[in-house]
Amino acid sequence: xxxxxxxxxxxxxxxxxxxxxxxxxxxxxxxxxxxxxxxxxxxxxxxxxxxxxxxxxxxxxxxxxxxxxxxxxxxxxxxxxxxxxxxxxxxxxxxxxxxxxxxxxxxxxxxxxxxxxxxxxxxxxxxxxxxxxxxxxxxxxxxxxxxxxxxxxxxxxxxxxxxxxxxxxxxxxxxxxxxxxxxxxxxxxxxxxxxxxxxxxxxxxxxxxxxxxxxxxxxxxxxxxxxxxxxxxxxxxxxxxxxxxxxxxxxxxxxxxxxxxxxxxxxxxxxxxxxxxxxxxxxxxxxxxxxxxxxxxxxxxxxxxxxxxxxxxxxxxxxxxxxxxxxxxxxxxxxxxxxxxxxxxxxxxxxxxxxxxxxxxxxxxxxxxxxxxxxxxxxxxxxxxxxx
Numbered sequence: 354x355x356x357x358x359x360x361x362x363x364x365x366x367x368x369x370x371x372x373x374x375x376x377x378x379x380x381x382x383x384x385x386x387x388x389x390x391x392x393x394x395x396x397x398x399x400x401x402x403x404x405x406x407x408x409x410x411x412x413x414x415x416x417x418x419x420x421x422x423x424x425x426x427x428x429x430x431x432x433x434x435x436x437x438x439x440x441x442x443x444x445x446x447x448x449x450x451x452x453x454x455x456x457x458x459x460x461x462x463x464x465x466x467x468x469x470x471x472x473x474x475x476x477x478x479x480x481x482x483x484x485x486x487x488x489x490x491x492x493x494x495x496x497x498x499x500x501x502x503x504x505x506x507x508x509x510x511x512x513x514x515x516x517x518x519x520x521x522x523x524x525x526x527x528x529x530x531x532x533x534x535x536x537x538x539x540x541x542x543x544x545x546x547x548x549x550x551x552x553x554x555x556x557x558x559x560x561x562x563x564x565x566x567x568x569x570x571x572x573x574x575x576x577x578x579x580x581x582x583x584x585x586x587x588x589x590x591x592x593x594x595x596x597x598x599x600x601x602x603x604x605x606x607x608x609x610x611x612x613x614x615x616x617x618x619x620x621x622x623x624x625x626x627x628x629x630x631x632x633x634x635x636x637x638x639x640x641x642x643x644x645x646x647x648x649x650x651x652x653x654x655x656x657x658x659x660x661x662x663x664x665x666x667x668x669x670x671x672x673x674x675x676x677x678x679x680x681x682x683x684x685x686x687x688x689x690x691x692x693x694x695x696x697x698x699x700x701x702x703x704x705x706x707x708x709x710x711x712x713x714x715x716x717x718x719x720x721x722x723x724x725x726x727x728x729x730x731x732x733x734x735x736x737x738x739x740x741x
Contacts, residue, residue, distance in 0.1 A: 367399065371481050378508055382515040385474055392453070392473040396446065399477050404445045407487025408438040452476050455534045456517070463527040465519035475516045479508040506532060537653060601633040602739045607650045608635035610736060615648070615727045617641045639727070644698075646716025648727050650736065653709055693721045702728055707737040 374381045415434050450473075457472035482504040509531060513524040604625035613620050618639035625635040634651040671680040677700070679692040687708065693700035702724040703713030714727035 364402075367402070370478075371485070374478060374508065375482060375504065378511040382512045385478060385512075386471065386515045388474075390470060390474065392450075392470060395470075395473050395477045396450070399481070400446055400449050403481060403484035404449070405442055406484055408441040408445070410488050411441070412438040449476055449480065452531070452535055456531050459527060459530055459534075460517040460519060463519045463523040463530075465513070465517040465523075465527065468517065471516040475509065475512045479505050479512055481505070482508065533653070601627060602652045603627070604633040604635055606739055607633060607652060607736075608637075610650055610731050611635060611637040611648060612730045615639055615730050616723070618644075618646070618727075621645070644717040644719075646714055646718055646724060646727065648714045648730070649712070650731060651711045651713070652739075653711060691721065700724055704728060706731075706733045707740055709740055710736050712736070 370381075374385075412434050415437075453469075453473040453476040456476055457467050457469050460472070461467050506528065510524055510528040513519040513527050514521050517527070519527045604627045608623060608625045611620065611623060618641045620637045621640045622638040623636070625633070627633040634649060636647055636649040638645055638647055671682075672678060676696055677692070677694040680690075682689050682691075684704070687705040689702075689704045690713075691700075691702050697717070698719065699717050700721050701713065701715040702721060703711055703715075705711055712728050712731045712733075714724040716724075718724050718727075
């Protein structure tokens with residue numbers, strides 16, 4: 354059989370497997386679990402071709418239609434478009450590998466079994482709907498079809514028991530914590546893409562490393578630096594999480610940090626929840642007349658190390674148009690997220706504390722400063738102290 358015939362057969366087999374998994378997940382997962390496979394083979398056979406769909410579609414969109422809103426349009430050059438697509442693609446593959454390692458480490462916490470190959474099967478095959486709908490990014494107006502990628506959440510849930518041996522009554526909690534890790538991971542991956550694109554676009558020349566064996570700084574060309582000490586710290590935090598050495602703070606203690614009022618806003622509701630010792634959160638709703646916002650304190654436990662990796666990179670990302678802005682930045686070694694919509698006076702402001710806790714205010718307010726003031730009401734020192 355020639356290479357073309359072999360390649361066609363492999364692609365046809367991949368298509369049939371995805372079709373079966375999407376339409377009959379309960380019947381298909383046990384077969385996947387029983388197959389002899391390896392993480393490397395899964396990446397090469399499934400992730401490598403499918404993870405390219407979104408970046409290629411975005412590249413096509415940018416070259417044919419450009420990007421923009423409210424009358425402003427930007428069409429990136431072909432070289433920059435190719436670099437952006439390549440970086441997005443490589444970071445997506447890296448993200449899959451990291452998330453599979455996290456899923457493997459989490460399984461025993463929910464009564465399951467640690468199995469590296471099974472974890473890669475769960476993440477790689479479970480992500481296929483999200484990758485496939487990436488083709489919608491090529492045509493303006495079809496981006497909403499990306500919501501179909503949420504079917505991947507259901508696949509993760511149905512695959513938890515047959516692959517990771519997580520009891521059915523704990524599969525929902527396992528899926529929720531894994532998805533929480535994925536959200537933090539994709540936030541970091543998205544934030545990292547901009548500085549890396551700038552690095553490649555500006556060339557590698559001019560970088561420098563300074564510091565001792567215990568830590569140092571890698572200066573990137575065009576500005577910015579990588580704090581190797583923070584990177585090492587984040588790695589140790591992830592290792593501690595995998596070994597069960599970090600346990601989430603009691604949600605009641607987080608709830609106790611929520612103030613009864615913030616300025617003219619009164620707390621009208623409060624709730625808290627724990628996720629199997631791997632995470633916890635408390636949230637208060639604050640209302641003034643017709644306006645309200647939510648103030649949330651989340652303990653990511655060891656998963657906060659993922660944000661620590663972003664902080665080590667000194668990530669910076671910013672977008673702005675006539676309707677508002679959004680930006681991700683690193684301030685005093687901690688990642689911050691800020692968004693504001695001028696049309697309806699709503700937004701979000703969140704900051705990490707001790708590379709473990711996220712404090713976030715989101716909703717309607719008079720200005721972004723009111724949301725920042727709400728976040729400041731949480732005693733960062735007391736919160737960091739809960740980790741000890």
